[in-house]
Amino acid sequence: MALPKHHKQDKDLFTIDSSKEPWVKDFPHPGSDVCPLFLDAQNGIWVLRARIAPGIVLPNHFHTGTVHLFTIAGQWNYTQYPHQPQTAGSYLYEPGGAIHQFTTPSSNTEMTDMFMVIHGANVNFDDEGNFINIADAGFIETMINKAAKDRGMSPLNYVRALGARSTAM
Known part of the structure; x- marks a missing residue:
């Protein structure tokens, strides 16, 4: 049996070492730092590594698609599921x-470090249930590049749709 035909890559793999990339601090909220890894607005997929400080509460949100989330370090939970803390x-x-x-938890002694693959969008709401915004891969890409540029950072390095590396800002 022959190997299947596949899209030929350049001479290198599409790889990002998030431990060597600059992180966008306090994005999209104070106390949350993000390193984009893959942003695909055409297919609605966003892959991020995020570090969240102790005592942070993010807005309620509704997922239009699936999420895969792996906790690398620290601890977090959803307010709706306090009995199921997610740990390293x-x-x-x-x-x-x-x-x-x-x-x-404010009792955390370290940042919570996570890797996530998100399909679709987050529809975000404030504490009273009022609509804030819709965050999808295109919105995240636009906003994270704007935040990096506003902070004087060099262009962010992440994989975009169709395997292209980003250097946009």
């Missing part, structure tokens, strides 16, 4: 339609 080594699958609010 935890993998969480979220189906589309999930609604929840992310929080890190």
Whole structure:
């Protein structure tokens, strides 16, 4: 049996070492730092590594698609599920339609470090249930590049749709 035909890459793999890349600090909220890895607005997929400070509560949000989230370090939970804290080594699958609010305990002694693959969008709401915005891969890409540029950072290095590396800002 012959190997399947595939899209030929350049001479190098599409790889990002998030430990060597600049992180966008306090994005999209104070106390959350993000390193984009893959942003595909055409297919609605965004892959991020995020570090969240102790005591952070993010807005309630609704997922239009699935989420795969792996906790590397620290601890977090959804306010709706306090009995299920996610700790280092935890993998969480979220189906589309999930609604929840992310929080890190103020008792954490370290940043919570996570890797996530998100399909679709987050529809975000304030504490009273009022609509804030819709965050999808295109919105995240636009906003994270704007934040990096506004902070005087060099262009961010992440993989874009169709395997192209980004150097846009």
